[in-house]
Structure formats: C-alpha cells, structure tokens
Amino acid sequence: MEPSPKPRLRATSYDVARLAGVSQSAVSRCFKPGASVSEKMRDKVMRAAKELHYQPNAIARGLITRRSNLVAVLVSSQMNFYYPEVLFQITDRFSKRGFRVLLFTINEEADVEDCLNQVWQYQADGVISASYLTIEQHKILEDRNIPVVMFNRYFDDYDTNSIWCDSVAATDVMIKHLTDFGHTQFGLLQGPEHSMVSAQRMKLVRHAIENHGGRIVAQARGTYRYESAAGATQSLMTNAAQPTAIIAANDMMAMGALDELRNVMGCSVPGDVSVVGYDGIGAARFASYELTTIRQPIGRMADAAVSMLVDRVEKPDLSHERRVLIGSFIQGTSTGPTPIQT
Amino acid sequence: MEPSPKPRLRATSYDVARLAGVSQSAVSRCFKPGASVSEKMRDKVMRAAKELHYQPNAIARGLITRRSNLVAVLVSSQMNFYYPEVLFQITDRFSKRGFRVLLFTINEEADVEDCLNQVWQYQADGVISASYLTIEQHKILEDRNIPVVMFNRYFDDYDTNSIWCDSVAATDVMIKHLTDFGHTQFGLLQGPEHSMVSAQRMKLVRHAIENHGGRIVAQARGTYRYESAAGATQSLMTNAAQPTAIIAANDMMAMGALDELRNVMGCSVPGDVSVVGYDGIGAARFASYELTTIRQPIGRMADAAVSMLVDRVEKPDLSHERRVLIGSFIQGTSTGPTPIQT
Numbered sequence: 001m002e003p004s005p006k007p008r009l010r011a012t013s014y015d016v017a018r019l020a021g022v023s024q025s026a027v028s029r030c031f032k033p034g035a036s037v038s039e040k041m042r043d044k045v046m047r048a049a050k051e052l053h054y055q056p057n058a059i060a061r062g063l064i065t066r067r068s069n070l071v072a073v074l075v076s077s078q079m080n081f082y083y084p085e086v087l088f089q090i091t092d093r094f095s096k097r098g099f100r101v102l103l104f105t106i107n108e109e110a111d112v113e114d115c116l117n118q119v120w121q122y123q124a125d126g127v128i129s130a131s132y133l134t135i136e137q138h139k140i141l142e143d144r145n146i147p148v149v150m151f152n153r154y155f156d157d158y159d160t161n162s163i164w165c166d167s168v169a170a171t172d173v174m175i176k177h178l179t180d181f182g183h184t185q186f187g188l189l190q191g192p193e194h195s196m197v198s199a200q201r202m203k204l205v206r207h208a209i210e211n212h213g214g215r216i217v218a219q220a221r222g223t224y225r226y227e228s229a230a231g232a233t234q235s236l237m238t239n240a241a242q243p244t245a246i247i248a249a250n251d252m253m254a255m256g257a258l259d260e261l262r263n264v265m266g267c268s269v270p271g272d273v274s275v276v277g278y279d280g281i282g283a284a285r286f287a288s289y290e291l292t293t294i295r296q297p298i299g300r301m302a303d304a305a306v307s308m309l310v311d312r313v314e315k316p317d318l319s320h321e322r323r324v325l326i327g328s329f330i331q332g333t334s335t336g337p338t339p340i341q342t
Numbered sequence: 343m344e345p346s347p348k349p350r351l352r353a354t355s356y357d358v359a360r361l362a363g364v365s366q367s368a369v370s371r372c373f374k375p376g377a378s379v380s381e382k383m384r385d386k387v388m389r390a391a392k393e394l395h396y397q398p399n400a401i402a403r404g405l406i407t408r409r410s411n412l413v414a415v416l417v418s419s420q421m422n423f424y425y426p427e428v429l430f431q432i433t434d435r436f437s438k439r440g441f442r443v444l445l446f447t448i449n450e451e452a453d454v455e456d457c458l459n460q461v462w463q464y465q466a467d468g469v470i471s472a473s474y475l476t477i478e479q480h481k482i483l484e485d486r487n488i489p490v491v492m493f494n495r496y497f498d499d500y501d502t503n504s505i506w507c508d509s510v511a512a513t514d515v516m517i518k519h520l521t522d523f524g525h526t527q528f529g530l531l532q533g534p535e536h537s538m539v540s541a542q543r544m545k546l547v548r549h550a551i552e553n554h555g556g557r558i559v560a561q562a563r564g565t566y567r568y569e570s571a572a573g574a575t576q577s578l579m580t581n582a583a584q585p586t587a588i589i590a591a592n593d594m595m596a597m598g599a600l601d602e603l604r605n606v607m608g609c610s611v612p613g614d615v616s617v618v619g620y621d622g623i624g625a626a627r628f629a630s631y632e633l634t635t636i637r638q639p640i641g642r643m644a645d646a647a648v649s650m651l652v653d654r655v656e657k658p659d660l661s662h663e664r665r666v667l668i669g670s671f672i673q674g675t676s677t678g679p680t681p682i683q684t
Contacts, residue, residue, distance in 0.1 A: 053462070053486055070464075073445075084426035091447045100460055103415075103445040105433045118442055120395075122412075144395055226628060259629035286568060287601035288630035 011052035020048035071309060072102045072124040074115060074131040083130060085281065086151065089302035090128060097310050099125070106131040116140060125313045128305055129153075132194075147312035149305050152296075153196050159320045161312065163305045165296040167278065167327040168204055174276055174294060174329050175208035178245045182338035183274060187218040187236035187243030189229060189253050198224075198249040201278055205247050217241035222253045229256025230264070237265060237273075244273055244338045251277035251284040254291055258334060270336030280330055290332040297325050353394035362390035413651060414444045414466040416457060416473040425472060427623065428493070431644035432470060439652050441467070448473040458482060467655045470647055471495075474536075489654035491647050494638075495538050501662045503654065505647045507638040509620065509669040510546055516618055516636060516671050517550035520587045524680035525616060529560040529578035529585030531571060531595050540566075540591040543620055547589050559583035564595045571598025572606070579607060579615075586615060586680045593619035593626040596633055600676060612678030622672055632674040639667050 013031075017024040022045060029035040030045040037045075048054070071094055075083045091101045102124060104115045109132065116137060119127055127141055130151040135158045141148050147161065154162040178186075186209055191198025209216060218239035222228035229248070233256070236243055248254035254277030261267040261275070269275055277284060280295025304323045312318050355369040362369070364387060371379050372387040379387075390396070413436055417425045433443045444466060446457045451474065458479060461469060469483055472493040477500045483490050489503065496504040520528075528551055533540025551558060560581035564570035571590065575598070578585055590596035596619030603609040603617070611617055619626060622637025646665050654660050 070444075084429075087426075087445075088447050091445050092449065095447070095453075095456075100464065101445045102412075103429075103433050103443045105430050105437070107434065111437075114437075122442065226624070255628065255630075263629040282568070283625060286597065286630075287605040288597075288628075 011049075011054040013054070015052055016045060016048045016054045019052060020044045067313070068123045068125055069099050070102050070122055070124045071099050071313075072104060072115070072119045072122075072127045074104045074106055074112075074127065074129045074133070076106050076131040085298055086130060086302060089299055090306060093302055093306040094310075097306060099310070104131075112137060119146065120144060126309045128309055145316060147309060147316070149309045149312075151301070151305050154322065161308055161320050162322050163301050163308065164322065164324050165301060165327045166324045167201065167294050170294045170327045170329045171201070171204040172208045172211065174292070175205065175212050175214065175247075177292070177329070177331065178274060178276070178335060179212040179214055181274065181336060183245040184214045184338075185217045185241060185243045185245070186214050187239070187246045188216060188220070189232050189236065189246055189248040189257055190219065190221045191224050191249040191253075193221065195224070195249075201249050217243050222248075222256070224250050224252060226252045226256040226259075229253040230260045233257040233260040234265075237261070237267075245335070246273060246275045248275065248277045251279045251281045251291055251293055253277065254293065254334070255283065255289050258289060258291070269334055272339055274335040274338075276335060278327075280327075284332070290334060291330075292332040292335040293330050294327045295330050296327050300325055353391075353396040355396070357394055358387060358390045358396045361394060362386045409655070410465040410467055411441050412444050412464055412466045413441050413655075414446060414457070414461045414464075414469045416446045416448055416454075416469065416471045416475070418448050418473040427640055428472060428644060431641055432493075432648060435644055435648040439648060441652070446473075454479055461488065462486060468651045470651055487658060489651060489658070491651045491654075493643070493647050496664065503650055503662050504664050505643050505650065506664065506666050507643060507669045508666045509543065509636050512636045512669045512671045513543070513546040514550045514553065516634070517547065517554050517556065517589075519634070519671070519673065520616060520618070520677060521554040521556055523616065523678060525587040526556045526680075527559045527583060527585045527587070528556050529581070529588045530558060530562070531574050531578065531588055531590040531599055532561065532563045533566050533591040533595075535563065537566070537591075543591050559585050564590075564598070566592050566594060568594045568598040571595040572602045575599040575602040576607075579603070579609075587677070588615060588617045590617065590619045593621045593623045593633055593635055595619065596635065596676070597625065597631050600631060600633070611676055614681055616677040616680075618677060620669075622669075626674070632676060633672075634674040634677040635672050636669045637672050638669050642667055 013027040014024050017027045022041065026041055027045050029037050030042050073087065073090060075087055094101050102122060106112055106115065112133065124146065126147045128149050128151055135155055138148055138160060150160055150162040152165060154160060154164055188202060188205065190202050206216065218236045220232035220235045222232045236246060246257050248257055254275050258269050258275045261269050261273055267273050277291050277293040280293050284291040284293050308321060308323065355366050359366040359369045364383065368383060369387055372384055415429065415432060417429055436443050444464060448454055448457065454475065466488065468489045470491050470493055477497055480490055480502060492502055492504040494507060496502060496506055530544060530547065532544050548558065560578045562574035562577045564574045578588060588599050590599055596617050600611050600617045603611050603615055609615050619633050619635040622635050626633040626635050650663060650665065
C-alpha cells in the first residue's frame with residue numbers, strides 16, 4: 001500500500017519569499033542571471049527554494065517574455081532510417097542552445113493542420129520542418145511571426161529559410177563513375193510521386209546520364225522503404241531492355257534492390273548489375289551492402305538548421321536565407337564494370 | 343527586400359471579444375467543449391477569432407488547470423536503431439490522446455539532471471524513460487507528483503511503473519533450437535557493462551544454456567552498435583575453444599557479427615557459425631541478415647506505456663503497475679546445424 005500522493009502543487013516565488021522571509025522581488029532577482037544579490041540573501045532564498053522544490057516556471061516566464069524556448073520539429077514517420085539520425089542530432093544541438101524540442105510525427109497530410117495548431121497553442125518559438133508543408137501552411141506560420149526552417153527541401157517559387165544538400169556535382173561524378181565502368185543502360189528507382197527530394201535527385205540523374213552518353217531504359221517507383229524496392233526491382237529487371245545499373249532515390253531502396261537482386265533473383269552485384277543510392281545512412285556502410293552513394297553531411301546540416309532557426313528567434317527581422325551544403329560521392333562495392341553484353 | 347516583421351503579439355480572448363462585439367466570457371464559452379452557445383454567437387466569435395489568428399493558449403490554460411498536456415520522453419542517443427521505432431510509435435499514440443512530446447536525448451549521465459530540471463520547468467505531466475535513470479532521480483520526479491513509466495527497464499528493489507518485455511520462454515526456445523541443431527559451445531556477445539537490459543538477457547541465456555546441456559566457451563562485450571561487433575566477434579572466434587553459436591544482446595550487434603564472420607573472416611553463417619540476436623528490429627528482417635531473434639512487441643509496448651502514463655496523469659492516486667509483454671522467438675536463416683567437430 002502506498003500513501004496517496006499529494007496534489008501536484010508547485011511552489012511559487014511568493015511561497016519561497018514567505019519561507020525565506022524576504023520579498024518576492026528578491027526571489028526573482030536571485031533567479032535572474034546577472035542580477036545583483038548579496039551572498040546572504042542568495043543563501044536564504046536558495047535554501048527555501050530547494051525545500052519547496054521551487055524552480056522558476058519556464059511556461060509562466062514564457063507568457064511574459066513571449067518566448068517559450070520550445071521549438072517544434074516535424075518529421076515524417078515514413079522515412080524511418082534517415083530521419084532518426086537527423087532528429088537526434090538536431091535535438092542535441094537545440095538542447096545545447098537552451099531550447100527544447102516538441103516532436104511531431106507526420107503520418108498524413110491531415111496531421112500537419114493539427115500540428116500547426118499545436119505549434120501555435122504551445123507558442124513554439126520556431127519550427128524545423130523535415131516533413132511535407134505547403135506554401136500556404138508555411139505562410140500561416142510566418143504570418144504569425146513564427147520562423148520556419150525547411151530541412152532538405154525548399155520551394156521553387158516561394159522564399160523561405162532552408163537547408164539543402166546540393167548533389168549536382170556528386171551526381172555527375174557518380175554517373176561518370178558508372179559510364180567509365182561501361183554502363184550505358186540505366187534503371188531509375190524513384191521515390192513517391194509527391195516527393196520533392198526524389199524529383200530533384202532524379203532530375204540531376206537524368207541530366208548527368210544524358211551528359212555522359214547513357215540512356216534510361218526503365219523506371220519504377222518505391223515508397224523510400226526497404227520493402228518497397230523488391231517489386232520495383234523486379235519491374236526494372238524484367239523490362240525488355242534490361243538496365244545494368246540501378247540508381248535509387250535513397251539508400252534504403254538501394255539496399256532493398258541489392259538484396260532482391262542477390263537473394264531472390266540470383267544476380268551478382270556488382271557482377272551483373274551495379275546499384276547506387278543517396279543519403280549515406282549508417283546502414284549503407286554495413287559490410288553486407290557497402291553502397292556506392294552520395295553522402296549528405298547530416299551533422300553539418302543539423303548544425304546549420306539549428307543556428308538558422310535560433311538566429312531568427314533572437315532577431316525576428318532577419319531576412320530569409322538558403323544554406324546549401326555539398327553532398328559527396330562515396331565509392332562502395334555495389335558498383336563495378338558492366339557485364340559483357342549478349 | 344522584405345517588410346520587417348510585426349512583433350509577435352498574440353491576440354487574447356479580450357481582443358476577440360472586442361472585435362466580435364461580445365463579452366470575454368462568451369468567447370471563453372465558444373472554445374470550451376460542450377458549453378452551450380447560440381449558433382449566431384459562435385459564428386461571430388469564430389469569424390473574429392480567425393481574423394486575429396486567435397487560439398486558446400495551451401500554456402496559459404495549463405497554468406490554471408495545472409495540466410500542460412506535455413509529456414517528456416527520454417531516449418538514449420546510443421541505441422539508434424531500436425529506439426527510433428519506439429519513439430515514433432509513442433509520439434503517434436500520445437498525439438492521438440491529446441498530449442505533445444518533449445523529446446530529450448540523453449548522451450551521458452550529466453544530461454539527465456538537466457533534463458529533470460526542464461521536465462519540472464515545463465510542467466510536464468509525466469515522463470516516459472527509455473534511458474538511464476537512477477532510483478534517486480526517479481524519486482525526485484515522483485516526489486513532485488510527476489508520474490514516470492520506465493520503458494524496457496525496471497528496478498529490482500524499488501517499485502515503479504514499468505513496461506517490460508519478458509523473454510524467458512522465448513530465450514529457452516531459442517537455446518533449445520540451437521542445441522537441437524547440435525550446438526554445445528556458445529559465445530556471448532554482451533552489451534555495455536552498465537546495461538540492465540543486456541545483463542538480464544544474458545542471465546536468461548546462461549540459464550537456458552545450462553538447462554539444455556550447452557556451455558559458454560567465450561564472452562566479449564560491445565556497445566550495442568553495429569561497428570562494435572567486429573572486434574568482439576574476432577575475440578570470440580580466436581578463443582582456444584571456438585563457439586559454434588554466438589548469442590548477441592541485440593540485433594545490431596548480431597548483424598555486425600554476421601557481417602564480420604561472412605565478409606571478413608570468410609566463415610559461412612550458418613554453415614560454420616550460427617548467430618542470434620534480440621529485439622526483432624526491422625533491419626534484422628533484411629534479406630542479407632534474416633536473423634533468428636526474439637521479437638519485442640514494440641507496438642503493444644508503446645500502447646501500454648502511453649496508456650499507463652495517461653492513466654496516471656488523469657488519476658494521480660493510482661498505485662504503481664508493472665506490465666509485462668511476452669517476446670516471441672523468430673526463426674530466421676542465421677542459425678543451422680553445427681558443423682562436424684574437428
């Protein structure tokens with residue numbers, strides 16, 4: 001049998017003042033960084049505060065300062081291998097800057113509306129969106145003077161703060177790496193139709209393939225998830241003109257394609273088919289995969305996103321900014337010379 | 343050039359009342375679920391609210407109701423493949439119950455103290471801890487009437503709310519599966535020394551091995567991470583008495599061991615050595631691994647943790663509870679008959 005708990009009553013600065021035998025404003029001063037208080041006063045107040053479990057109330061303070069020190073981070077629950085790495089790095093860095101992360105997982109578009117209401121109700125100081133957000137939704141936030149930083153996405157025709165990884169040069173190097181190996185027939189394993197990231201990556205891929213004299217013989221789509229690559233790979237490989245190199249829009253699908261080729265279709269990778277991805281996630285380095293891929297500098301992207309948002313919380317009149325970090329080509333063992341054509 | 347933003351001023355219910363030409367208490371009623379208001383009144387108020395971007399302020403309401411509808415979720419940033427699945431499921435479920443998740447990533451013990459201060463300052467209604475927490479720290483929270491649910495951990499000698507996955511029977515089935523295949527010489531790939539989860543899993547493993555007439559010939563430790571398994575596997579396999587089956591404390595290390603055996607040491611898995619893990623993470627099902635493992639029912643554990651915490655936020659005088667869900671044995675292709683002994 002346990003004693004029934006006390007009601008959850010928080011001590012206020014007035015309670016501390018009463019117990020310490022000082023004024024409420026003296027208590028306030030003791031908790032304000034840099035305010036001048038005598039050693040003796042601070043001692044008395046801190047002893048009373050400790051006894052009453054008193055802590056200045058961040059929420060009440062937020063109502064006065066109009067700062068909550070809360071930031072909302074929106075992630076899509078779909079992309080379950082890439083975004084955890086991003087999320088943990090962002091959360092760590094916000095914590096070091098004195099901000100707390102309110103986490104929102106977005107499963108479907110309807111969740112965004114609810115999320116925006118909550119961002120407003122909790123007076124989040126800003127938003128980092130690594131999920132789907134329309135221009136309209138973006139405007140609503142900025143109209144309310146809540147700064148937004150878009151992570152790994154931007155709008156073509158609307159200005160916003162964004163962190164973006166530019167893979168133009170790396171994609172060119174990757175395709176050249178494949179054409180140097182003799183590949184001319186390419187298969188594209190694209191992401192979902194509405195995905196901006198997939199569309200932009202595939203645009204670069206198409207351009208580079210054309211540049212280096214290759215051609216696209218087959219195309220298929222997956223959901224970005226490992227499991228979705230199996231069917232897409234089957235469809236690419238049963239095409240009349242068979243690709244000798246598959247370009248996937250992310251590493252997870254490249255890993256799925258590689259496993260489907262090796263373990264289900266009995267192909268050798270890279271003996272029969274080469275496979276490449278995008279992202280440079282940790283799992284792509286596992287010895288069973290060792291993917292050739294384009295690595296995003298996630299740590300530096302997280303740093304940049306946090307700084308960009310904190311700057312705008314502190315100086316609301318800063319204009320928009322785009323920061324572009326450069327992805328790098330990583331040569332793994334999933335690519336090699338094209339087989340002799342029959 | 344952009345116009346300089348307006349100061350971030352939120353409309354209050356008084357502003358809405360003024361614009362709508364009604365009393366403040368009428369505005370309040372319009373936003374209170376179930377309160378009776380005329381159609382006409384609601385129309386007027388909602389139009390004014392929309393124009394002013396007014397939303398009832400969750401934080402101010404929290405100061406009055408003493409409920410913030412915020413819950414803190416503590417995760418260790420180390421275990422980066424198992425916990426994202428858990429975290430996303432928990433966040434989803436809290437969202438459906440009307441709670442928001444404040445995320446804390448714990449890198450080292452020092453982070454816990456800071457996190458507890460923040461939990462208090464933001465008046466979190468409760469805490470789910472999937473990270474390291476001492477009895478002392480746990481007591482501090484409960485003394486302040488903040489309920490805590492421990493996820494995948496508990497204290498031996500201190501009562502608390504906990505969700506736990508019991509793998510006793512499944513471990514027995516797994517070891518019998520191996521001894522039925524003729525394995526008698528086992529190698530343990532344990533987690534970090536302070537890990538409660540690893541210690542408890544290995545205790546079950548030792549017991550089951552003894553039960554089924556096997557013996558432990560070698561032991562090594564990893565960090566739970568994929569990369570840490572390489573060195574540990576080398577140490578297990580260069581032991582005077584070589585194990586024919588390796589039991590890893592989690593799937594990530596089992597995957598690392600499997601890759602080290604196959605790709606570096608040139609062993610066949612399961613031809614030469616069988617490998618098993620714990621957790622049943624998504625990546626363990628990838629065709630390159632297909633691990634034999636013990637699957638935790640993560641979705642049901644997330645459900646249980648969220649319900650247990652919400653119940654205690656709503657009824658603070660509920661006594662502690664332990665809920666134990668049962669792990670299940672999953673047979674993959676990483677285990678097989680023991681090779682003929684030389």
